[in-house]
Amino acid sequence: MDSYRRRVGVFGGTFDPPHVAHVHVAAAAIHQLALDQLLVIPAGQPWQKVGSRTISPPSTRLRMAVAAFEMVDKVLVSDLEITREGDTYTVDTLGALGEAGTELFLLLGSDAAAGLDTWDRSDQIAELATIVVFPRRGFETAAPPNGFAWTGLELPGLEVSSSDLRRRVAHGEPISGLVPPLVEAIIRSEGLFLPS
Numbered sequence: 001m002d003s004y005r006r007r008v009g010v011f012g013g014t015f016d017p018p019h020v021a022h023v024h025v026a027a028a029a030i031h032q033l034a035l036d037q038l039l040v041i042p043a044g045q046p047w048q049k050v051g052s053r054t055i056s057p058p059s060t061r062l063r064m065a066v067a068a069f070e071m072v073d074k075v076l077v078s079d080l081e082i083t084r085e086g087d088t089y090t091v092d093t094l095g096a097l098g099e100a101g102t103e104l105f106l107l108l109g110s111d112a113a114a115g116l117d118t119w120d121r122s123d124q125i126a127e128l129a130t131i132v133v134f135p136r137r138g139f140e141t142a143a144p145p146n147g148f149a150w151t152g153l154e155l156p157g158l159e160v161s162s163s164d165l166r167r168r169v170a171h172g173e174p175i176s177g178l179v180p181p182l183v184e185a186i187i188r189s190e191g192l193f194l195p196s
Contacts, residue, residue, distance in 0.1 A: 003101065009038035010097065010129065011107040012081065012090060016056050017165055017187055018068035019179045021158040025107065025134050028153055030074050033105055033132065037076060039097070040069050044081040044088040056192055058082040067182035091121040094128040104129035113150070114142035122148075137161065169193035 009029050015022065030038050042061045055061075062082055069075045080096065081088045094104055106129040108116070113133045116122050125131070131150040133143060137159060144150050160178050168175050170193055175184055187193065 005101055005103045006037070007033065007035045007103050007105065008097065009033060009035045009105045009107055009132070010041060010094065011038055012041040012043060012093065014055060014162065015040075015042045015061050015065045015068075016162055017061075017179055017183055017192070018065050019160045019162060019165055019183070020177070021160040023068055023072060023180065024158055025153065025155065026069060026072050026075055028134075028155055029105070029107055029132065030072070032153055035074060035105065037074050038072075039080075040065055040075055040077045041081050041093060042077075042079075044084055045086065054196075056190075060186065060190060060192070064183045064186050067186060068180045070182070071180075089120045091119070091124050091128070094125060098128055105132050106130070107132050107134060107153075108144075109134055109136040109139070110142040111136045111139040113144045113148075114139060116148055117145040166193040170195050 011026060011029065026038055026040065029035060042058065042065050044058055062077065062079055065077045069077055081093055090106070094106065098104060106125065108131060110133050113131065116125070119125060126148050131144060131148055132153060133150050134153040134155055165175055165178060169187060179187070
């Protein structure tokens with residue numbers, strides 16, 4: 001008799017802020033990959049972005065992620081990377097999540113997937129999880145480098161990005177409908193993304 005392997009998706013990112021396209025990716029992954037659970041994991045110290053821009057505090061990004069994904073069945077927002085000290089590496093997260101009877105699926109935007117070979121211990125990532133790529137604006141045809149096995153998610157185009165949302169807030173433009181209402185409330189109450 002075959003033993004069942006629990007199917008767990010891993011959706012990491014800065015989530016600064018999380019938006020409706022993130023929520024749509026999560027729902028599509030759960031459905032298309034027949035996941036038992038999807039872990040949304042905000043990065044603690046996203047080493048590839050530190051120094052490139054101001055990043056909201058980890059606790060705030062965690063609160064926004066909880067608010068964004070609370071209505072999506074089978075999603076659990078995890079503080080695994082936020083509570084880890086030092087730089088945040090995907091390979092360490094996958095290693096911590098891997099256990100007997102679990103099959104991991106790592107969700108990556110096509111822009112991130114194209115640079116997968118620059119990630120810390122990228123060869124081990126491919127051994128620990130199935131790589132699942134979803135399209136990102138401007139990188140629709142991008143894919144992981146040669147040597148990485150992967151599968152794709154089918155998504156309709158949603159023209160939303162965290163960088164555009166930060167720009168909109170900084171310029172006083174509306175973001176309603178682009179982020180879940182509770183995420184917008186956190187952004188407004190904490191004065192996130194406003195010019196210094």
